[in-house]
């Protein structure tokens with residue numbers, strides 16, 4: 001019998017930064033679509049409740065602890081995946097760091113750190129993931145960028161530069177790995193009411209801004225990001241390659 005549409009049955013996925021926020025939602029959505037999912041975070045204790053919650057639903061998930069910006073730790077984690085599973089089918093590179101300061105307050109070191117976590121680390125993760133996908137000629141690389149990439153605002157230069165670079169990297173990975181059966185796409189979230197944004201969600205001024213700027217007149221609910229990840233990871237997206245899928249309630253097409 002053919003698998004149900006969007007089924008990820010039999011696939012092994014890794015989601016970075018999955019202890020909470022959008023990473024947790026995407027990991028949960030992939031697991032509910034029947035993938036086995038490795039949830040990454042830097043801290044075992046912070047990761048444990050996320051893993052337990054999904055196991056409580058009967059889902060196939062496991063923690064994998066490493067800092068995406070620590071090259072040696074990333075290498076060790078991928079070596080462990082290779083030893084244990086011999087493959088990886090889906091990577092969601094979700095970790096992102098933000099530094100909301102004016103350009104005049106950002107040192108070159110601050111800029112390097114932002115590029116390191118937001119751009120260099122996903123490059124390394126995609127490269128290592130692809131190495132585990134190439135032998136089977138099947139893979140899905142999914143990078144999490146942002147509407148702050150094509151769009152910019154004052155006090156966000158380092159993040160915007162890194163996320164814009166990530167969209168460009170998506171295209172480069174797509175053309176280089178496409179001939180080998182691996183697709184690469186990105187998800188660009190708009191304003192999501194995640195834990196990290198709790199202060200902003202509570203801020204009346206930000207609410208007024210969102211209601212004015214976002215055609216759907218509200219923040220994105222974290223659960224609303226999961227479908228994009230499942231779609232891009234699925235067989236149904238087999239001819240989608242090099243695309244940035246914006247999930248922003250229409251904000252970036254409104255003016």
Ligand SMILES: NC(=O)c1ccc[n+]([C@@H]2O[C@H](COP(=O)([O-])OP(=O)(O)OC[C@H]3O[C@@H](n4cnc5c(N)ncnc54)[C@H](OP(=O)(O)O)[C@@H]3O)[C@@H](O)[C@H]2O)c1
Pocket residue numbers: 016017018019020021022023040041042043046047066067068069094095096097117144145146147188189190191192193194195196197
């Ligand atoms: N939320 C939004 O509205 C929004 C909008 C546009 C784009 N995005 C993008 O979406 C992604 C997720 O955003 P979010 O707000 O859900 O994230 P978040 O809540 O800030 O962080 C998600 C997870 O990342 C982990 N993490 C942080 N640094 C890490 C590192 N160096 N290595 C491994 N894990 C790390 C954290 O766990 P530990 O601290 O336990 O390691 C945390 O659980 C980011 O790329 C962000 O730029 C978000």
